[in-house]
Amino acid sequence: MSRPLRSGLSFLGILITLALLWEGYKFMGQTTGGTWPFTELALPVRTNERSMPHLWDIGAALLRPARRGGDNILLVILLQAALFTFRSAFLGFLIGSTIGFSLGVLFVRSSMAERGLMPYVVASQTVPILAIAPILVVWAGRASVPKWVVVAVISAYLAFFPVAINTLRGLRSPEATASELMRSYAANPNQVLWKLQVPSALPYLFPALKVAATASIIGAIVGELPASMPDGLGRAILNFAAAFSAAPEKLFASIVVASLLGVVFVGLIALAERMLLPPARRIDATAVQLHQKLEASSA
Amino acid sequence: MTALELHGVDKVFNEGSDGRVEALRGINLSVESGEFISLIGPSGCGKSTLLRLVADLLPASQGRVTVNGKPPRQARLDRDYGMVFQSATLLEWRKIRANVELPLEIMGLSEEDRAQRADEMLNLVQLEQFADHYPWQLSGGMQQRVAIARALAFSPSILLMDEPFGALDEMTRERMQMELLQIWAETDTTILFVTHSIPEAVFLSTRVVIMSPRPGEITEIVEIDLPQPRVFETREDQRFFAQLTRVREGLRAVEKP
Numbered sequence: 001m002s003r004p005l006r007s008g009l010s011f012l013g014i015l016i017t018l019a020l021l022w023e024g025y026k027f028m029g030q031t032t033g034g035t036w037p038f039t040e041l042a043l044p045v046r047t048n049e050r051s052m053p054h055l056w057d058i059g060a061a062l063l064r065p066a067r068r069g070g071d072n073i074l075l076v077i078l079l080q081a082a083l084f085t086f087r088s089a090f091l092g093f094l095i096g097s098t099i100g101f102s103l104g105v106l107f108v109r110s111s112m113a114e115r116g117l118m119p120y121v122v123a124s125q126t127v128p129i130l131a132i133a134p135i136l137v138v139w140a141g142r143a144s145v146p147k148w149v150v151v152a153v154i155s156a157y158l159a160f161f162p163v164a165i166n167t168l169r170g171l172r173s174p175e176a177t178a179s180e181l182m183r184s185y186a187a188n189p190n191q192v193l194w195k196l197q198v199p200s201a202l203p204y205l206f207p208a209l210k211v212a213a214t215a216s217i218i219g220a221i222v223g224e225l226p227a228s229m230p231d232g233l234g235r236a237i238l239n240f241a242a243a244f245s246a247a248p249e250k251l252f253a254s255i256v257v258a259s260l261l262g263v264v265f266v267g268l269i270a271l272a273e274r275m276l277l278p279p280a281r282r283i284d285a286t287a288v289q290l291h292q293k294l295e296a297s298s299a
Numbered sequence: 300m301t302a303l304e305l306h307g308v309d310k311v312f313n314e315g316s317d318g319r320v321e322a323l324r325g326i327n328l329s330v331e332s333g334e335f336i337s338l339i340g341p342s343g344c345g346k347s348t349l350l351r352l353v354a355d356l357l358p359a360s361q362g363r364v365t366v367n368g369k370p371p372r373q374a375r376l377d378r379d380y381g382m383v384f385q386s387a388t389l390l391e392w393r394k395i396r397a398n399v400e401l402p403l404e405i406m407g408l409s410e411e412d413r414a415q416r417a418d419e420m421l422n423l424v425q426l427e428q429f430a431d432h433y434p435w436q437l438s439g440g441m442q443q444r445v446a447i448a449r450a451l452a453f454s455p456s457i458l459l460m461d462e463p464f465g466a467l468d469e470m471t472r473e474r475m476q477m478e479l480l481q482i483w484a485e486t487d488t489t490i491l492f493v494t495h496s497i498p499e500a501v502f503l504s505t506r507v508v509i510m511s512p513r514p515g516e517i518t519e520i521v522e523i524d525l526p527q528p529r530v531f532e533t534r535e536d537q538r539f540f541a542q543l544t545r546v547r548e549g550l551r552a553v554e555k556p
Contacts, residue, residue, distance in 0.1 A: 177384040180356050184382045185402045186375055195401065199392050278433075281391070 019055055026052050053249040058256065061249040074250060078236060078257040085232040086261060088148045089213075089220035092155025093265075097212055100160035101205075104167025105193065114168070125161050129219060132157060134226040147227045154227075155219030159212040166208030170201025203281045206273040213265040221258065233258050301368070302457055302489040303330040303353060308362035310348055310515075321514035322348045326362070328508065328517060330491065332456070335483060337492045337500035337507045339546065340553065345515025346493045350459050353491065354382060367456060378406065380457035381450030385465045387442035389434040389449075396421065396430040399449045406453060420448035423482060440471040444478070451486060458483075458490045465495065473534075476503055480529055497550070501542045502529060509546065511553035519549045 028037065029047025036043065045051055053061075062075040072080075103121065107114035133154045140150040174196050182192045224234030233254065240251040310323040322345040330336050338346040351357040352364055355371035366374035374380065381402075389398045399417040408416070421427045424444040426437075434442055443463060450458060464472045476499060483490055494500050500507045501523055509519040523542050525533055533539055 175386070175388065177386060177388045178390070180351075180354075180384075181382060181388055182405075183356060184354055184375060184380070185405045186378060187405045191405050195404070196390070199390065202392075278392075 022052065022055060026054070050245060050248050053252060058249045058252045061247070062253045062256075066250070074253055075257070078233070078254055081231060081233045081236045082257050082261045084148075084229075085217070085220050085224065085234065086265070088151040088223070088232070089155050089216045089261075089265070091149065091152035092157075092219055093159050093213055093216040095152060096156035096159025096216060097163045097209060099156065100163025100165075100208070100212070101167050103160070103164040104171055104201075107164075107168045108171040108197065109189070121161065121164060124157070129154065129158060129222050133223050136223075137226045147229055151220050151223040151227050151229065151232075154223030155216040158215040158219035162208040162211040162215065163205070166204045167201055170204030171197040173204065174200045202277060206269065206277065209269050210266045213269055214262045217258070217262050217265060233261070300332045301329055302332045302334070302366070303328065303491065304363070304365040304368075305329075305349075305352075306363045308349075308352065308364060309360045310345065310352060310357070311360045314360065323352075324514035324516050326515075326517060328520075330489060332489050333487060335480075335490045335492065335503055335505045337494055337504040338510060339494055339497065339500045339507055339550065340510030340515070341512050341550070342495075343515075344510040344512040344553075346510055347461050348515065349510075350461055350491060350493055354380060354459050378402075378453055379455055380459050381453070381455040383443070383446050383450050383458065383460045383463045385462040387434070387439070387446040389442055389445055391434050393434075394430070395426065395432050395434065395437070395445055398434065398445055399452050401449060402453050416452055417448075420452050421445075423451070423485070424448045424478065438471075440467050440475060443467065443475065447479070447482065451482070451488070454486075456489060458488045460490065460492045462493050462495065464499065472499070477531070479503065484528060497543055497546050498534070501525075501539065501546055502534060507546050509549040509553065518553050521545050521549060 025043075025045075026047045029043050034043055034046060035041055049057070062078070063073050066072065066074040066077045103117070107118065136154055136157075137147075137150055140147075140153070171193075178196055178200075179192070182196050187195070221232070221234045221237065224232040225238060229235060237251070237254050237258070240247070240254050244251050305326050305328045308323060308326040309321070312318070312320040312322055326349065328336075338349060340346055348357065352359050353366060353371060355375040364371050367377075367379050369377070369379070389395075390401065393401070396414070396417045399420050400413040403413040403416055418427060418430070421430055424447055426441060426444055426448070429437060429441065434445070437445065443466075446463070464475050467475060479490075480503060482488075490503075492500075492503060504523050507521045507523060508517055509521065510516065511518045521542070525536065525538055525542065
């Protein structure tokens with residue numbers, strides 16, 4: 001069996017398992033009246049239609065008009081909103097990755113810059129994006145920057161961090177003798193950067209770009225709220241959350257579409273990685289994320 | 300002509316702190332062009348450090364180092380020497396030819412000149428049919444031959460080798476030694492060779508420099524008067540064993556309790 005086929009099948013298998021768990025739990029709760037079987041212990045999450053709509057109800061909601069008498073079905077409206085959000089997220093991803101990569105290069109060139117700036121880089125990620133976003137919106141409002149660009153900046157704020165950390169780590173990854181070799185050739189710093197350090201960093205860079213892609217979507221969705229943009233996923237999610245008790249399946253449907261957007265974005269980067277790196281040079285993304293957390297906590 | 304000259308050279312790491320280590324003390328060594336010099340001694344005797352002082356990868360703490368009559372830094376900028384390490388240190392994303400071309404690229408040679416020179420070098424180490432392979436497709440010994448080809452690509456007059464065959468099995472090692480001697484004869488290079496192996500040092504060298512550990516000092520320089528060129532039978536020659544014994548005894552004398 002080919003590799004893509006196998007990973008496609010395992011993805012499908014997990015999807016089916018998750019669906020069975022959801023519906024199985026719901027079925028169990030409705031059979032027992034909301035307790036664990038043969039006990040009086042209440043289940044942690046209620047299984048009624050409001051808390052956990054049937055998956056087919058969520059699916060059906062996607063295919064019905066979003067509003068009574070509306071022209072478009074919910075799926076189309078959500079996809080349009082996702083596309084709108086993606087525009088900000090993608091620009092934010094580009095800005096964030098560029099800044100992250102540049103910081104990595106700066107830090108590897110100057111340990112003074114690293115010592116001086118790294119604490120702020122780490123601290124920047126502990127400030128809630130919810131607090132930063134309105135400030136940026138107000139600032140940009142005076143400078144009359146288009147709102148979707150402001151949202152992109154908010155999303156870049158989240159996206160740059162993993163790229164900065166992993167670029168630095170990747171640029172430092174060549175073995176000592178490789179650096180000595182470049183020095184023995186009297187290579188200048190730019191030659192060392194582009195012929196040794198950047199190629200060595202690529203396996204570290206791609207997992208960081210995947211993390212940055214998902215972060216940029218979250219940043220864009222959150223950023224749309226204080227920017228009061230009516231067309232993106234952020235507003236859609238907020239509206240459906242407000243109407244949750246009347247139509248819970250619509251909120252779940254928008255979650256499905258939002259995560260679909262993330263999956264597609266990460267998939268695009270995985271595709272680029274596949275084209276640029278031979279299999280032996282790819283690194284597992286989860287391992288890198290774990291490593292980043294350790295590094296951030298020790299910084 | 301004198302290729303290398305070290306005069307009263309000391310090297311101290313972490314001067315002025317608790318971790319102070321005196322790596323080299325009072326090193327005097329003069330190497331003529333075309334010589335094959337081996338540095339041998341127990342671990343921690345500073346032989347790799349000495350090599351790095353010559354290569355301007357580390358600065359000397361005291362004394363004078365000259366390479367082709369110049370300070371090491373100038374010699375490095377003039378690309379007077381090539382280096383080979385114990386690990387081949389090939390760039391895994393480059394094919395074999397591109398690896399050999401690396402120093403030429405840095406020097407700014409044209410694409411045709413680079414390709415031509417790389418092919419010559421791969422011929423020299425008999426790996427021309429592997430030019431379009433990636434490093435991981437080659438055995439350890441082949442990778443090390445590529446590293447030698449790369450070090451010689453820009454025709455340096457000096458070759459600095461830090462235990463280049465240390466990671467190879469005994470049979471590959473002996474074959475590589477023969478090849479290195481052929482290359483040495485063909486290219487007229489001066490070689491400074493760090494090794495742990497007594498037979499290797501004796502078989503290859505014109506002189507063997509014996510060093511003692513902590514601090515690293517030169518205790519004896521043994522002239523190896525075996526006929527050139529060295530051949531397979533050299534290792535079975537009575538004189539070879541006599542020289543082995545001399546180096547072994549020199550090394551035993553430096554072992555400190």
